[in-house]
Amino acid sequence: MDKPWIKTYPEGVPHDVNPSEYNSLTQLLEESFRKNASRPFSVCMERWMTYGQLDSLSAALGAWLQAQGLEPGARVAIMLPNIPQFAVTMSAILRAGYTCVNVNPLYTPRELEHQLRDSGATTIVILENFAKTLEEVIDRTPVKNVVMASMGDLLGFVFGTWITFAVRHLAKMVPAYKLPLTDGRKVTPFNRAIADGSSMTLKSVSQTLDSIAFLQYTGGTTGLSKGAVLTHRNIVAAILQAEAWFTPALKKIGDPSKTNSIAALPLYHIFALTLCLLAIRWGSHLTLVPNPRDFGKFIEVLKKRPFHLFPAVNTLFNALMQHPQFKSIDFSQLCLSQAGGMAASEGTARQWQQLTGCPMVEGWGMSETCAIGTNNIVTSREFTGTIGLPLPGIDIAIKDDDGKSLGIGESGEICIRGPNVMRGYYNQPAENEKAFTSDGFMRTGDIGIMDRQGYTKIVDRKKDMILVSGFNVFPNELENVISLCPGVVECAAIGIPDEKQGEAIKVFVVKSEPTLSEDDVAKYCRQNLTGYKVPKYIEFRDDLPKTNVGKILRRELRAGK
Secondary structure, three states: OOOHHHHHOOOOOOOOOOHHHOOOHHHHHHHHHHHOOOOEEEEEOOEEEEHHHHHHHHHHHHHHHHHOOOOOOOEEEEEOOOOHHHHHHHHHHHHOOOEEEEOOOOOOHHHHHHHHHHHOOOEEEEEHHHHHHHHHHHHHOOOOEEEEEOOOOOOOHHHHHHHHHHHHHHOOOOOOOOOOOOOOOEEEEHHHHHHHHHOOOOOOOOOOOOOEEEEEEOOOOOOOOOEEEEEHHHHHHHHHHHHHHHHHHHOOOOOHHHOEEEEOOOOOOHHHHHHHHHHHHHOOEEEEOOOOOOHHHHHHHHOOOOOOEEEEOHHHHHHHHHOOOHHHOOOOOOOEEEEOOOOOOHHHHHHHHHHHOOOEEEEEOOHHHOOOOEEOOOOOOOOOOOOEEEOOOOEEEEEOOOOOEOOOOOOEEEEEEOOOOOOEEOOOHHHHHHHEOOOOOEEEEEEEEEOOOOOEEEEEEHHHOEEEOOEEEOHHHHHHHHOOOOOEEEEEEEEEEEOOOEEEEEEEEEEOOOOOOHHHHHHHHHHHOOHHHOOOEEEEOOOOOEOOOOOEOHHHHHOOO
């Protein structure tokens, strides 16, 4: 297979990675814990945790989990925000020989029930703020062990007690709940599990690169979410691919272990999760941001100390720039602004570079690929409007509906193959049959075009395409253009039924300039888009519906929400 992207790789970036240098993801974690024992791993609310503390706490929780009699490979759900308990829990599950099932803390009862039932999770580690949701469904799930965390558990006795009190009684963020203790079910406080496990020994378990590390559920924006089976090999490969690609961005600070990465995106999401694991590989530290929607407090956190790696989605970059205190942040040490999770718009990228001096670098991946797929060159100073080049060890092919590979410049479905690509969907043989081509590529559902240098441009997802009088119109193209219109913060385009054209284009716009009118936007579109691509309808909104990760929900706009 021809790989035009290899010739475009920066000097020093390897063409492949070797996950077999580890026996398992657990070995990678434990190697870092020992090597970096005295180094900081995370800071949350100005309370620090070292790698040595992460080692001892996760060993204790892992030993406690083993003492509960869980079968090898048992699924353990994690329903936590970005607090120190997350990394401790994730590491404990893996070290104990079990499988992590990441759960969105903001799930509705229906969504939570589906994921617990589908994964077969028998244990869940959950923040008490979300226990009310669990109460509503637990009797209809396999869960027998509940480990109940409080916000201040790992923030020191005095400060942690105060934080937990404030969250419960001042902010009133913990709805009253009562978990049923029938059928042998039990609830154990997080710190009690740690304390009990401290007197136990974490037993060594047999793991290989083919053991399952995570069941990572897809966003579920259409229908029921599916669990992507991610093996230890998949995760180790993704970490090594990320390390190979991102390390050149850190030349300014020299030693990657000195990197301060901002963890504002939720760690249950594959994008942030993979960068968390990369930090462990580097021996660097994370600044944990439990609630990035509180932009005032978020900005205060960013002002505390220099930071070097800032991963975010387009909407988060946008929202920060709109805050009046944004310009008070010191960006002089920022090495990489990594955009992912959704398409980055040129308008947002241009403004971010003007205000921070650091270009936004766009990448692309999926839960099914451990967030890793393609990325733009991290030392580039230009926004390319593409998703970049395949990372080391990854093959990208543009295929038609029959699985035939298309040529350079032809539009088709982006398909991916590599050591980071999932084994398949959990207990979904029919979906797996549709997901992979006969030559082992995974179909992504994204439509793209590759150029002669190996850069791929996403045109859109199949289901979002708008058909106007027989012409294909892709919402991402419209949104990218309209985002450059002066006074536009963000926008979303959909197709709506039209008697004459089949579908007409409607654009929803969030504006920063109160005087911006529909005529202004329409005029800009007419100047920058072919006639059939100009929106027929323009509607201003205060905000757009989004997932918890920040992706705009076009389906809700179609439904009139």
